[in-house]
Amino acid sequence: MTVDAQFETIEATGSEAGTPRSDMIYQAILDAIYQGRLPPGSVVNEAALALEFGVSRGPVREAIRRLQGIQLITREPYIKSRVVTLDATTARELFELRMALEGMACNIDARRMSDAEIDGLISELERSRHNYSADVPGDGSVFDFHERIARACGNARIINLLCGDLYHLLRIYRRHSGAIIERKEEAYDEHWQILRAIKARDPQLAESLMRSHVRRAARNLFDHLDGENLPDI
Template identity: 65%
Template sequence: MDESAETFINREDAQGPLADAVFQQVLDAIYQGRLAPGSVINEVALAQEFGVSRGPVREAVRRLQGIQLVTREPYQKARVVSLSAESALELFQMRMALEGVACSLATQRMSDEEVAQLLAELEQDRQRQLRKERGESSGPRVFDFHERIVRASGNNRIIHALCEDLYHLLRVYRRHSGTVLERKEDAYAEHWQILRAIKSRDAELAESLMRSHIERAARHLFTHLADRDESDAARRRGGRAAGTGT
């Protein structure tokens, strides 16, 4: 049992700090793909893994349903939300509109010091990723370029739409849009170009670059999910054909 699990032993409350800790553990498992999209959530197994009763796990699952990361049909077990091409396209279209405006506002509102800090953090995140690719210790990722831009916009409605409950679902889709190494390389270059436009105080260019960046990610993800759905459908058809002996 790892240290994080040990901290849960003998703490049985389904509310409060314990419930928050279990929620974060399950959320991290979804982010990292250890609980894959569409997979059944085994509350008993998770409770054993974390060293708690089922109460805190059940509460975590309920909260995850509230932020659309978990679904539960009547009389069915809870599952991690399945990623569909159509849902991805809708979410990324919304991101194009809102993050484009957020980027324009951030260009006008960020101080020179804030821009310089964001540039430094982008490079630090790049170095962390390179260490990870070399198999070296890189530490957990704490930098989210898109969240930083949205919050820098100062527009509370945009921040609420993209950085609160919906943020978690968006983050899962974004993770899948950047799973291919080539897309990671492109994304870093595009982030750098967006920041260069912000540093130059070119709000129109920054907005255009952000929209284009998200559009490319959307095309990449849509193609990936559509191909996956087609492959899954072909396997199901093959299984039915084998079952009927045709």
């Protein structure tokens, strides 16, 4: 399966792998996965992508190797590369991780963020409200509330776990759990309640609200994974 035809041919500049061309192809494929144009389980064909982008297979292969490194593409010997498939075990593990780490990040935020930082985050959330609208496709990630919450805590290890390579895999699951219109609208209200708890300097409430928010997202995802039931998280 090729990336959507809207991608323009990438100009041939510099040497092959590891060049800006490889970076651009990596980002293009990543965006296609985020937006669902390369859905879970779909084949990632090196030759077809090279033809579409107007390059040799070298930079395409490098981009796919990087995507394998962050677990968005899987490949076994003698088997074609595919976009990672959503499965119950991986989803459960990731949502458990999110509940623990994002909950703690909120706890820290409520104790350590300055008033100005909190007010700025509230303003950003309010400005982004249209991204949660039923008329706006995607997951509201133009303003990534969860990334901002994680980074605001200042704990380098939490930030590295939630905003490093794992971030990309987390975002895929978040996209699917938040794709339903009703859930998108609920998510905005839940984000707002979390920020109110942070502004009130109530770390326990902020942590509890975030954990409940992530649990609801998990329930929504499992409701839409065929044949899967919500695990006990």
